Amino acid sequence: MEQRGGAGSAGSAGSSGQAAPRSAAVRRCRQRAGPWALLPALCLALALPPPARALALPPPPLRHRLSDGLSRSREMLAAANASLHRLKELGTLGFECTLEEVDLEDITKNQINTIKACTSEDPGTGNCPALERSAFDTSKCLQGIYEDLHAYRAELKNFNDQNVLATIDEMMKALKTSSGSAPQPSAGAGLTSFKERMRLCSILHAFRIRTVTINRMMNYLAAPESSL
Numbered sequence: 347m348e349q350r351g352g353a354g355s356a357g358s359a360g361s362s363g364q365a366a367p368r369s370a371a372v373r374r375c376r377q378r379a380g381p382w383a384l385l386p387a388l389c390l391a392l393a394l395p396p397p398a399r400a401l402a403l404p405p406p407p408l409r410h411r412l413s414d415g416l417s418r419s420r421e422m423l424a425a426a427n428a429s430l431h432r433l434k435e436l437g438t439l440g441f442e443c444t445l446e447e448v449d450l451e452d453i454t455k456n457q458i459n460t461i462k463a464c465t466s467e468d469p470g471t472g473n474c475p476a477l478e479r480s481a482f483d484t485s486k487c488l489q490g491i492y493e494d495l496h497a498y499r500a501e502l503k504n505f506n507d508q509n510v511l512a513t514i515d516e517m518m519k520a521l522k523t524s525s526g527s528a529p530q531p532s533a534g535a536g537l538t539s540f541k542e543r544m545r546l547c548s549i550l551h552a553f554r555i556r557t558v559t560i561n562r563m564m565n566y567l568a569a570p571e572s573s574l
Contacts, residue, residue, distance in 0.1 A: 408484070412568040414520040415488070419561040422513040426554040429507045433550070439543040448548035450555070453501060454494050460556065463490025464563055484567060491560050492521045498553045505546060517560075 433443040441447070454460075464487040499514045 409568075411488070411520060412564065415491075415517065416561075416564040416568040418513065418517040418520045419557070419564045422510075422517050423554070423557045423561050425507075425510045425513040426550070426557050429510050430550060430554060432507075433547070439547055440540070441543075441547075443547040443550070445551050448544065448551060450552050451548060452552065453549065454497050454556070457493055457497065458486075458490050459494050459497075460487070460490045460559055460563060463487045487563065487567070488521050491563065492518060494556055494560065495521075498549070498556070501549045502546075502553065504542070505550070510550075 430443065433439060463483075495514050495518050499511070499518070502511060502514070505511065
């Protein structure tokens, strides 16, 4: 579940969908709308339904991509959590990089992204998007995830945590449909100003939150009984 919290909140994300019926979770999500910049992502994590029994499994190439993508998304989430924990403990940026100290910005809002590509465009009267099984496009959803990663990879090019960057690159390779490797943004010159370091902290927190949603989505798509 995507939620505002420290690195340790990832554990609760994986089980929140079982804590209460989906309808109750969605009602709570709608009631909490307001200043949350990444509310649709939080709603997706809460509203994600269990996969229905399928009549036929996806073709082998797609199953392989989904399985590989799920594994890579878990590695990416673990790397993001570990990186934020180190920044907080070591004060590498010159301040304690906590979620409460930054204003989150969704750098993917003007492009195709996980939220737009993997949920209904019309959430109805509430604030939470929903999965529309009849119109779900798996390829479009995977493309939205890929575009998110491409945007965050470019923003984090000045980040010196190579494990985070490497897991993003591996996830992009797993999702890429055409031949060739994922594009590699050139390395930056490093962070100098306080404003740049504060923005990095904000982007890294937003990335971790989006990574939770991506991991949840990949879990859903890669489930053996998923009919999507």
